[in-house]
Amino acid sequence: MSETDLLELEIENPVASYLRQERLPHIWCPGCGIGTTVNCFARALTESAMDLDRVAIVSGIGCTGRVAGYLNLDSFHTTHGRAIPFATGLKLGNPDLKVVVYSGDGDLSAIGGNHLVHAARRNMDLTVICVNNFTYGMTGGQVAPTTPIGATQTTMPYGNFENPFNLPFLADACGAVYVARWTVYHVKQLAKAMLEGLRKKGFVFIEALAPCPTLYSRRNRLGDGVDQLKYYKEKSKIVNGADTKDVGLTFQGDIVVGRFVDRERPTWLDAMNEHYSQHFGEKYVPYGVSHGQD
Amino acid sequence: MSEGEQVKKGKGTVFVQTEVCKGCSYCIDFCPAHCLEFSRDFNRKGYHYPVLGRPEDCTGCDLCGLYCPDFAIFGVRFKDLEKRKQPAPEPLIPARG
Numbered sequence: 001m002s003e004t005d006l007l008e009l010e011i012e013n014p015v016a017s018y019l020r021q022e023r024l025p026h027i028w029c030p031g032c033g034i035g036t037t038v039n040c041f042a043r044a045l046t047e048s049a050m051d052l053d054r055v056a057i058v059s060g061i062g063c064t065g066r067v068a069g070y071l072n073l074d075s076f077h078t079t080h081g082r083a084i085p086f087a088t089g090l091k092l093g094n095p096d097l098k099v100v101v102y103s104g105d106g107d108l109s110a111i112g113g114n115h116l117v118h119a120a121r122r123n124m125d126l127t128v129i130c131v132n133n134f135t136y137g138m139t140g141g142q143v144a145p146t147t148p149i150g151a152t153q154t155t156m157p158y159g160n161f162e163n164p165f166n167l168p169f170l171a172d173a174c175g176a177v178y179v180a181r182w183t184v185y186h187v188k189q190l191a192k193a194m195l196e197g198l199r200k201k202g203f204v205f206i207e208a209l210a211p212c213p214t215l216y217s218r219r220n221r222l223g224d225g226v227d228q229l230k231y232y233k234e235k236s237k238i239v240n241g242a243d244t245k246d247v248g249l250t251f252q253g254d255i256v257v258g259r260f261v262d263r264e265r266p267t268w269l270d271a272m273n274e275h276y277s278q279h280f281g282e283k284y285v286p287y288g289v290s291h292g293q294d
Numbered sequence: 295m296s297e298g299e300q301v302k303k304g305k306g307t308v309f310v311q312t313e314v315c316k317g318c319s320y321c322i323d324f325c326p327a328h329c330l331e332f333s334r335d336f337n338r339k340g341y342h343y344p345v346l347g348r349p350e351d352c353t354g355c356d357l358c359g360l361y362c363p364d365f366a367i368f369g370v371r372f373k374d375l376e377k378r379k380q381p382a383p384e385p386l387i388p389a390r391g
Contacts, residue, residue, distance in 0.1 A: 011309060011375075014359065015370045025364060030316035033361025043360065107367070185324075187360045226319050 014259070015042035020071070020072050027066060031225020033184035034064055037131050038071065044186075044194035050098060055198075057100045059086040059215055060107035063137040067102045072240050080133040081111030084119045087126050089173045090133075095269060095288025098127070098198060105132040105146040109165050119173035120203045122268040127204045129280025130167060133212040141215030152219050166248040167207050177202035179244065180260035183209040183234040186257060193259060202267050209255065222252070304329075305353015306371040308346055315366040317341035319356035327351040330358065 019042070028034050047050065052172060057075040059068035060083035068075035078086045087099045101108075108130050110114050119126060134151065136142045141154045145165045152159050168179045178200045182190040190208055197204040211228030222228060230257065237277065239247075240258040247256040273286040308330070321344050322330045322355060331347035344367060346352055352369065359368030 011317070011370065013309075013311070013365055014356070015365055015368075025316075028363065031318040031320075032363055036320070036361055038380060039360055039362060039365065187357070191360070201318040224318075226323050229320065229324070 014046065015039055017070055018042040018045060019070055023070055025052065025258055026070055028063060029212075029214045031170045031211060031213040031228075032137075033208075033212075033225065033229075034067070034131055035135065036184045036187060037129070037190065037208045037210060040191040041071075041100075041129065041194050041268040043191045047191070048198045050198065050234070054096055055098045055100065056087075056089065057089055057102055058083045059101070059114060060103040061138070062104040062107050063133070064102065064104035065107060065138075068124060069103075080114065081107055081113075082106065083125065084112055084115040084124075084128070088119060088191040092269070092288075093124055095125075099125075100198070101126055102135070102194055103127065103128075103129045103130065105130055105134070105165075105167070106136045106144045109167060109170070110145045115278065117170070117174050120171050120176045120205065123175055123177060123203050123271075124168050125201055125203070125267045126271065127193065127194075127200075128171075128206070129197070130205065130207050131210050131218060132207050133210045134169065135212055135216040136181050137212050137215055146249075148249055148253075151216070153216075154219070164249065166244070168205070168247050168260050169244040171205035172202075172244040175203070175227075176205045177263050177265050178206075178259075179203040180205075180246065180259040181207040181209070181255075181257050181259060183229075183232040183236055183255065185229045185236070186238075189238075189257075196259075196262075200262075202265060209257075220251075295333035303350040304352045304354075304371075306352050306369055307349065308344075308347070308352060308354075308358060308367055308369045310343055311366045312337045312343040313339075314364050315341055316364050317343065318363060319344075319369050320361040320363065325358055325362055326355065327353055 003222045031241045055073050055074050059065040059077050061080040068077045083101045083103045087101045091099045134147050135144050141151045147160045150159050168181050171179045180193040189209050193206050197206050211225040213225040236255040236257045239256050244260050269288050275285045329348040329351040330344045332342040333345045336342050354369045354371035356369040
């Protein structure tokens with residue numbers, strides 16, 4: 001197949017139309033897993049056949065926060081930790097939109113931890129994709145709320161002794177309707193989970209474990225990004241429907257992946273409409289009902 | 295686009311945008327057919343990019359494309375290419391308005 005043939009065929013990367021080409025190559029390090037999650041997300045968008053003008057993406061600050069700048073969708077790069085409040089406002093202001101929050105573990109569970117808890121409690125109709133790389137990548141590898149016990153970081157040079165968050169358990173306990181965890185090694189499953197998350201109504205929480213070769217892996221002498229992927233391959237066990245209590249992560253220990261929770265609960269808007277319809281009867285005009293995603 | 299195979303072997307091929315590759319070797323290590331390898335030369339940033347070392351084994355499954363964090367590589371099946379040759383060329387994804 002010669003070069004001219006290719007030009008005639010107009011072959012381009014299947015994810016190219018989802019990316020702002022003028023901003024590539026991106027700033028993520030060689031071996032960083034965030035790009036792979038973006039790749040999976042682009043494939044999930046292709047599969048979902050959604051009207052892309054009705055998909056909005058909101059990011060916080062951090063390495064993963066850059067995703068909003070690279071995806072060729074309506075996007076907003078919010079202040080640190082405030083991706084979910086912004087997305088909540090966006091969703092309630094325009095219930096037609098499918099709002100995706102794409103951010104990192106530090107942004108969502110530390111600075112924005114309270115917002116995560118309350119959005120899940122209210123069952124706000126958001127799809128939250130949390131890329132967990134166990135550290136604060138952009139600021140130099142400080143201890144994050146997800147850093148496992150025993151891992152060395154710049155602010156814990158003798159190893160971390162703080163108990164980390166078990167994010168799927170947190171989301172489940174707060175009432176998320178869909179909770180899944182996959183690693184960057186499980187690309188097909190991650191893309192499928194993102195597709196299911198895009199189609200699901202309610203608060204969806206997907207945790208994607210990703211290697212951080214520059215800070216987390218190097219501080220802990222775990223090798224390159226690809227070595228971390230091999231670790232994910234070796235040590236991960238797929239248990240769909242596992243009790244989220246038992247899926248906590250330990251330093252280089254076993255990883256339980258899968259779709260943990262998939263249930264139905266009325267979303268915040270549905271609950272509000274139902275409540276006021278009962279209260280005011282015919283006088284009340286339901287908000288954002290005629291639209292919906294489908 | 296470059297690295298289109300000159301001779302048709304196997305069931306598919308890969309295309310590599312060499313200049314955006316960062317040499318992370320995800321595609322090489324996780325290719326199910328083990329048909330990719332590092333190139334001898336490097337790109338402008340000094341990274342060795344992947345090349346199709348054993349084109350006869352490539353199935354064009356596009357798993358390399360799914361793994362690539364830099365959107366630099368993707369695979370296509372020859373039968374999909376043939377399909378696109380006959381009618382007016384249609385992009386894989388409809389262009390966005």
